[in-house]
Amino acid sequence: MDRWLRDGAFEGETHIVTGAAQGIGRCVARGLAAHGAQVTLVDVDPAKLEAVRDEIAGEGAPRPIVAAADVTDEDAVGRVVAETLEASGCINGVVNVAGITRDARITKKSYADFKAVMAVHLHGTFLFTREVAVQHWHPLFKANGNEPLDDGVNRFIVNFSSVSARNGNIGQFDYTAAKGAIESATKTTAREFAGYRVRVNAIAPGPVNTPMLAAVGEAGVAAMGRSTLVGRIAEPEEMAATVCAIADPKLFGYTTGQIFAANGGLYLD
Numbered sequence: 001m002d003r004w005l006r007d008g009a010f011e012g013e014t015h016i017v018t019g020a021a022q023g024i025g026r027c028v029a030r031g032l033a034a035h036g037a038q039v040t041l042v043d044v045d046p047a048k049l050e051a052v053r054d055e056i057a058g059e060g061a062p063r064p065i066v067a068a069a070d071v072t073d074e075d076a077v078g079r080v081v082a083e084t085l086e087a088s089g090c091i092n093g094v095v096n097v098a099g100i101t102r103d104a105r106i107t108k109k110s111y112a113d114f115k116a117v118m119a120v121h122l123h124g125t126f127l128f129t130r131e132v133a134v135q136h137w138h139p140l141f142k143a144n145g146n147e148p149l150d151d152g153v154n155r156f157i158v159n160f161s162s163v164s165a166r167n168g169n170i171g172q173f174d175y176t177a178a179k180g181a182i183e184s185a186t187k188t189t190a191r192e193f194a195g196y197r198v199r200v201n202a203i204a205p206g207p208v209n210t211p212m213l214a215a216v217g218e219a220g221v222a223a224m225g226r227s228t229l230v231g232r233i234a235e236p237e238e239m240a241a242t243v244c245a246i247a248d249p250k251l252f253g254y255t256t257g258q259i260f261a262a263n264g265g266l267y268l269d
């Protein structure tokens with residue numbers, strides 16, 4: 001399994017990864033687990049989740065918890081957080097990866113599709129952010145007399161935006177709006193969770209080689225690759241390596257409220 005950090009960087013930690021059944025989420029879960037984390041895998045597809053769990057366990061990492069759940073289902077999100085806490089006693093990190101696209105120009109876009117895209121990206125990110133804080137981090141803060149949690153424990157959230165949040169993209173009114181909102185909400189969460197000593201950042205990828213790009217077609221993908229400065233689209237492992245680096249307090253312990261542009265130079269801020 002790919003390792004990018006020091007061995008055992010996340011030993012003894014528990015992380016929740018949404019959208020873990022395939023694509024970037026699967027690679028993020030493998031990467032965090034490869035560095036020692038017990039990972040809770042969240043997705044709507046139980047069969048694929050079990051395959052990812054077996055893959056990770058077969059690579060010698062801690063055996064992940066499988067949590068088949070829709071990130072837009074408030075009760076289900078509450079249950080995933082509660083079950084993870086019951087199993088491991090703590091949650092150090094959350095990586096909100098789950099996503100969908102329903103691309104269509106504004107004149108052709110249904111309200112149902114608009115709401116579905118907003119819900120998975122923005123509402124799902126909100127629900128996991130709130131639940132982990134309500135069930136775990138805020139109670140720790142209260143028990144500490146409402147004083148900052150300077151206990152040396154690693155705590156983080158990594159959210160997923162996209163280069164198209166800043167660049168715009170035809171057919172993606174909903175997707176770009178949700179990703180722009182996630183970038184703003186990442187900054188608000190960083191401010192609100194500072195006392196919990198939770199570092200909250202987001203990653204904004206350019207095009208990545210996952211099933212999400214399938215709709216674009218081979219020619220479209222090749223054109224996307226050419227429009228980057230590095231001359232190719234990214235592999236999901238490269239996004240996972242970025243997430244692992246942000247999650248590691250030895251590398252990014254002084255960084256919070258930031259948006260990491262991992263876009264091959266497709267868009268320059």
Ligand SMILES: NC(=O)c1ccc[n+]([C@@H]2O[C@H](COP(=O)([O-])OP(=O)(O)OC[C@H]3O[C@@H](n4cnc5c(N)ncnc54)[C@H](O)[C@@H]3O)[C@@H](O)[C@H]2O)c1
Nearest residue numbers: 019021022023024043044070071098099162207208210212
């Ligand atoms: N692939 C790219 O080019 C690209 C570029 C920029 C940003 N992103 C972002 O990266 C993230 C991962 O994308 P990907 O390319 O791996 O996509 P993907 O389609 O390969 O995987 C997304 C996963 O999310 C899961 N999912 C969808 N709806 C869900 C729900 N309601 N509850 C739980 N799980 C749900 C899917 O089942 C799937 O396993 C997304 O947030 C996406 O917007 C991707």
